[in-house]
Amino acid sequence: MIKNIYKTKLAALLCAAVLVLSGCMGPVHPEKMPADTNLGKPALEEYPDEEKYATETRLSFAGFGDNIIHEAVFTDAANRASIYASNTGVSSRYRFVDMYEGIADLISDADISYVNHETPIAGDSFGIKGYPDFNAPDEAGDTLVDLGFDIINMANNHMLDMGEAGLRETIRYWDNKSGDFVMIGGYTKSDYDQVRIIERKGVKIALLSYTTFVNDKHKNALSSGSEYLVPYANEATIRRQTALAHESGADVLIVDTAGRLHNKKNLMDELAKIDRVIGRELPDAARETLLVLDATTGQNAV
Numbered sequence: 001m002i003k004n005i006y007k008t009k010l011a012a013l014l015c016a017a018v019l020v021l022s023g024c025m026g027p028v029h030p031e032k033m034p035a036d037t038n039l040g041k042p043a044l045e046e047y048p049d050e051e052k053y054a055t056e057t058r059l060s061f062a063g064f065g066d067n068i069i070h071e072a073v074f075t076d077a078a079n080r081a082s083i084y085a086s087n088t089g090v091s092s093r094y095r096f097v098d099m100y101e102g103i104a105d106l107i108s109d110a111d112i113s114y115v116n117h118e119t120p121i122a123g124d125s126f127g128i129k130g131y132p133d134f135n136a137p138d139e140a141g142d143t144l145v146d147l148g149f150d151i152i153n154m155a156n157n158h159m160l161d162m163g164e165a166g167l168r169e170t171i172r173y174w175d176n177k178s179g180d181f182v183m184i185g186g187y188t189k190s191d192y193d194q195v196r197i198i199e200r201k202g203v204k205i206a207l208l209s210y211t212t213f214v215n216d217k218h219k220n221a222l223s224s225g226s227e228y229l230v231p232y233a234n235e236a237t238i239r240r241q242t243a244l245a246h247e248s249g250a251d252v253l254i255v256d257t258a259g260r261l262h263n264k265k266n267l268m269d270e271l272a273k274i275d276r277v278i279g280r281e282l283p284d285a286a287r288e289t290l291l292v293l294d295a296t297t298g299q300n301a302v
Contacts, residue, residue, distance in 0.1 A: 057201050057202060057203055059111040059112055059200055059201060059203055060109070060110045060111045060112070061110060061111070061112045061113075061114070062106050062107060062109075062110035062112070062113045062114070063113075063114045063115075063290060064103065064107070064113070064114065064115045064116075064149075065114075065115060065116035065118070065153075066116050066118040066156070067115050067116060067117045067118060067119070067140075067144065068118040068119050068134065068158070069119040069130070069134060069136035069137075069140050070130040070131055070134075071129070071130030071131070072130070073096075073099070073130075074094060074128055074130070074136065074137060074140070076099075077094035077095055077096045077099070077139070077140075078093065078094050080094075080095040080096075080098055081093060081094050081095035092139065093137065093139060094137050094139040094140070095139075096139060096140055096143040097143050097146065097147070100143070100147055104147055107147050107148050107149060108147070108148045110150075111200045111201065112150050112151065112198070112200055112205070113148060113149050113150050113151070114149065114150065114151040114152075114153070114254075114256075115144055115149045115151070115152055115153070116153045116156060116256070117136075117140075117141065117144060117152055117153065117154055118134070118156045118157075118158050119134040119135065119136040119140065119158060119161075120134060120135050120136065120154075120158065120159065120161050120162045120166045120167070120169075120170045121135070121136050121137070121138060121140065121141045121169075121170050121173045121174075122135050122162040122165070122166035122167075122169040122170050122173075123138075123169050123173070124137070126162050126165075126166055126169075129161075132161075132215070133161040133162070133218075134158050134161050135161065135162050135166065138173065141173060141174070141177065142177075144181075145177060145179040145181055146179075149181055150180070150181055150182065150198060150200075151181065151182055151184060151198070151207060151254070151256075152174065152181055152182070152183050152184070153183075153184050153185045153209050153256045154170060154171075154174065154183060154184070154185040154186045155184070155185025155186070155209045155210060155211040155230075155231050155256065156185070156211050157211060157212070157213055157214050157215050158214075158215065159185070159186070159211065159214060159230065160214045160215070160218035160219070160221040160222070160230065161215070161218060163218065163221045164221050164222050164223060164226055164228060167186070167221075167222075167228050168228060170186060171183075171186040171187075171188075171228070174186060182196050182197075182198050182207060184196050184207045184208070184209035184256060185209035185210075185211070185231060185256065187228070187229060187231060188227045188228055188229070189227055189228070189229055190227070192229060192231070193240070193241060193244055195207070195208065195241065195244050195245050195248055195250075197248060197250065203251050203252060204248070204249060204250045204251050204252070205250060205251065205252045205253075205254060206245035206248055206250035206252070206253045206254070207253075207254050207256070208238075208241050208242070208245060208253065208254070208255045208256070209231060209255070209256040209257075210231050210232060210233035210237075210238070210255070210256070210257045210274070211230065211231060211232065211233070211257070212232075212233060212257065212267055212270050213232075214230055233257055233270060233273070233274055235273065235277050238274055238277045238278065239277055239280075239281055242277070242278055242281040242282065243281060246281070246282065253278075253282075253285075255274065255278065257270070257271060257274055271289060275287060275289065
């Protein structure tokens with residue numbers, strides 16, 4: 001999904017655009033969405049008036065998801081690594097990079113590239129696993145950084161697949177990974193309200209990330225005294241963090257709300273709630289909702 005973002009000259013506003021991104025594991029059928037769902041007024045234009053935007057900054061945005069590492073995916077990556085080693089003498093455990101060949105240029109060419117990585121990276125001690133409880137090897141994350149993704153999200157329904165310890169290790173992996181990217185969605189209670197910021201072409205972009213739920217078997221994985229949390233999309237948090245993003249002086253706010261099966265009314269209602277809350281906090285900001293569909297296994301690819 002490629003979009004253009006235009007920075008407006010309304011200095012009093014936080015956002016030229018609020019993008020609500022939804023990683024989906026199922027098809028989205030507009031005819032099944034609730035009729036009263038209002039997901040914001042358009043902020044992005046496919047064919048803008050060139051004269052109107054002649055003095056404004058344009059950023060291209062590319063969104064991809066869900067990047068979910070099933071057993072078939074990491075098994076294939078191991079086979080590719082073996083073949084590559086035979087041909088080149090360069091050995092590695094997994095080779096994921098070939099799988100992104102068709103979109104690599106889109107990732108690198110975009111001013112801002114985003115991916116919802118829907119698999120913990122908790123380390124080998126947890127076992128490398130596919131469905132239903134995922135854990136990807138480090139090489140899966142390394143590849144996303146090497147490809148040039150600017151924003152990597154980890155808030156989604158699989159974020160607790162490896163329990164509290166797995167969440168801790170996944171956050172540690174991303175925090176210790178060098179590269180020009182920002183991880184969103186993995187927070188401690190102490191840093192949750194520290195709004196992540198990136199800047200491109202002089203445009204300051206604030207990043208917020210929430211999930212609609214975690215899988216039922218893991219919803220109580222965090223202990224009562226845990227320093228970690230699941231960033232659920234509750235109204236008070238959205239309102240507070242939108243205000244913090246505004247105070248940061250950002251020009252654009254990108255809100256990720258990874259979830260699953262957004263053709264379901266209750267989950268679409270949740271997206272509408274987020275849009276309404278942001279709309280109340282930023283009444284003059286243009287808003288647009290983008291649905292980024294699961295393309296890992298070829299289903300629902302966009």
